[in-house]
């Protein structure tokens with residue numbers, strides 16, 4: 335597994351504790367826009383584009399969850415950061431679980447947002463990868479954004495829903511398909527009991543993709559983990575209930 339040099343931006347005071355933010359399948363680092371200003375008042379916030387997404391390199395897929403984890407370790411190395419907090423949403427949360435288990439000396443506290451340790455059925459991810467390789471990611475952008483936001487929120491915020499749809503559609507097909515391969519083959523359930531980082535699991539109450547039962551399983555398996563369910567939020571609770579999720583992250587990392 336070869337790490338790639340992912341694209342990143344850094345915000346916040348140079349001497350502050352480092353907080354790395356990882357995004358979901360089909361997103362760029364802009365998925366944390368609503369959190370960035372507040373989090374960077376307290377932390378040195380490092381946001382990155384997952385490989386195959388945004389401005390990061392797009393190596394041929396499929397990728398593995400270990401690939402995504404090693405990309406983060408390589409990023410910490412490039413920045414000269416020995417240990418950081420990590421907060422990831424969805425695919426980013428999966429990367430966070432891997433890091434917590436396999437790079438415990440590099441990870442301080444963990445926030446796992448709207449995620450799952452095993453997200454089946456595998457055939458669905460294989461089918462998605464096939465679809466985007468044949469037709470491009472735009473072919474499923476409407477379907478995915480309907481999982482990201484509740485219908486009520488999307489109706490009240492049509493401009494934002496359109497921006498998110500465009501973000502998904504702009505994802506390189508090979509990068510998106512490569513990350514579908516991560517989820518298709520990933521099962522992190524066995525490693526969760528080895529995670530020693532203080533962990534907060536956040537779930538959106540109305541998330542159709544990684545429902546609160548998935549978060550509850552993660553929280554039950556990681557020693558001492560806490561869980562928060564955010565009302566009126568679908569898969570991207572950090573977008574739909576931005577202030578609530580920012581407050582939960584701050585409280586956990588400062589605790």
Ligand SMILES: O=C(O)CC1=CCC(=O)O1
Pocket residue numbers: 357358359360423424425426478481517543569
């Ligand atoms: O794309 C989806 O349907 C939801 C999702 C699963 C993993 C991820 O990052 O997003």
